[in-house]
Amino acid sequence: MTPSTAERPQMPIEDFEDLAAAAPEHVRLEFVNGRVRTKDPLSVEDFEELERRAPETVRLEYINGKLEVKAMPDGNHREIFVWLQEQCMQHRPDLRVYGESGVKTEAYRKGRARTDGAVARKGHFKGHGEWSGSNGIVMAVEITSHDRDTNQRDRIDKPVGYAAADIPIYLLIDRDNNTVVVYSEPKDDRYQQIASHPWGTPAQLPDPLGFTLDTEELKDYAD
Numbered sequence: 701m702t703p704s705t706a707e708r709p710q711m712p713i714e715d716f717e718d719l720a721a722a723a724p725e726h727v728r729l730e731f732v733n734g735r736v737r738t739k740d741p742l743s744v745e746d747f748e749e750l751e752r753r754a755p756e757t758v759r760l761e762y763i764n765g766k767l768e769v770k771a772m773p774d775g776n777h778r779e780i781f782v783w784l785q786e787q788c789m790q791h792r793p794d795l796r797v798y799g800e801s802g803v804k805t806e807a808y809r810k811g812r813a814r815t816d817g818a819v820a821r822k823g824h825f826k827g828h829g830e831w832s833g834s835n836g837i838v839m840a841v842e843i844t845s846h847d848r849d850t851n852q853r854d855r856i857d858k859p860v861g862y863a864a865a866d867i868p869i870y871l872l873i874d875r876d877n878n879t880v881v882v883y884s885e886p887k888d889d890r891y892q893q894i895a896s897h898p899w900g901t902p903a904q905l906p907d908p909l910g911f912t913l914d915t916e917e918l919k920d921y922a923d
Contacts, residue, residue, distance in 0.1 A: 708847060708848050709735070710734060710735050710736055710769040710771075710847070711736065711757075715755060716729070716731045718755045719736070719754055719755060722753040722755065723750055723753065724753070726740075726746070727740075727746050728740060734848070735769075736769050737767070738767050741765070742767055744762060744812065747767065747812060748812070752830070759771075759772065759814055761811075761813055761814050762811055762813075763806075763811055763853065763857045763858075763861065764806070768849065770853075771845035771846075772845075773845065774845070776875070776923055777843050777845060777875075779921050780873055780875075780921055781797075783917050784797055784817060784871075784873070784913075785797045787913050787914065788819060791911035792911065794822065795821055795822070795838070795909075796819070796821070796822050797818070797819050797841065798818045798820065798824075799816065800814060800815075800816070801814070801817070801837075802815075802830050802831040803831065803837065803840065804833050805861035805864065805865045806860070806865065807889060809834075811861045813862070816841050816843045817840070817871075818839070819838050819839035819840075819869075819909070820836050820837050824836050824837075834862075834865035834866060834867050837867050838869065838909060839867065839871055839909060840867045840870050841870075841871045841872075841873070842854045842873070844872070844874050844875045846923075854872060855872065858870065859872075859890075860890065862891075863886035863887075864886075864889040866886050867886065868884065868886065868907075868908055869884050869909060870882075871883075873918070875923065878918070878919075878922055879896050879897060880896075880897045880903040880913065880915050880918070881894065881896045881897075882894070882897070882905060882906070884906045897915060899915050899916075899922070900915060900918070900919050901915060902914065902915070903915050
């Protein structure tokens with residue numbers, strides 16, 4: 701993490717002011733050292749109400765009982781997502797990569813993660829609300845952004861939350877380290893297998909996917 705990234709605020713102050721103005725009366729927010737925080741403990745129900753009221757430019761998650769702000773995707777982020785869609789369609793035309801999926805995570809589904817991608821069978825999310833259960837999701841996907849919280853969020857908290865929700869595979873496309881990290885075999889709130897693949901080398905996805913990602917194209921999006 702570069703010093704400039706470490707000092708970068710989670711959102712512009714104008715977005716925070718809009719979020720605070722829209723928040724439910726009993727949810728009190730503050731903006732401290734560039735981070736959004738709640739003055740009081742936040743329940744899942746309060747988070748969901750706050751998220752419903754949030755401005756379109758603000759993406760919120762509820763991780764480990766805390767309010768988190770997810771960075772907006774840049775151009776390379778979007779290109780990587782399209783690369784993954786194409787790879788999955790080539791090998792598993794029965795599946796789809798759904799972008800921006802709200803998923804109930806962590807033990808007892810107490811977390812709320814907004815995945816960059818959720819791989820499931822076509823039609824899986826029909827009739828679902830904003831936050832879906834993890835059943836039927838075969839892989840959760842995160843593509844790191846160059847923001848101050850990506851290390852804690854994507855490399856530490858998300859693997860625990862997705863494993864606890866029994867999502868078979870967590871795929872982390874790490875733009876800081878130019879690697880594809882495959883987490884698999886969830887058990888006791890942890891993934892038992894973790895395999896890291898440099899961009900440009902094959903990345904095997906285990907069952908229930910069972911195919912290999914060609915990661916050569918990812919080198920075009922190194923930044």
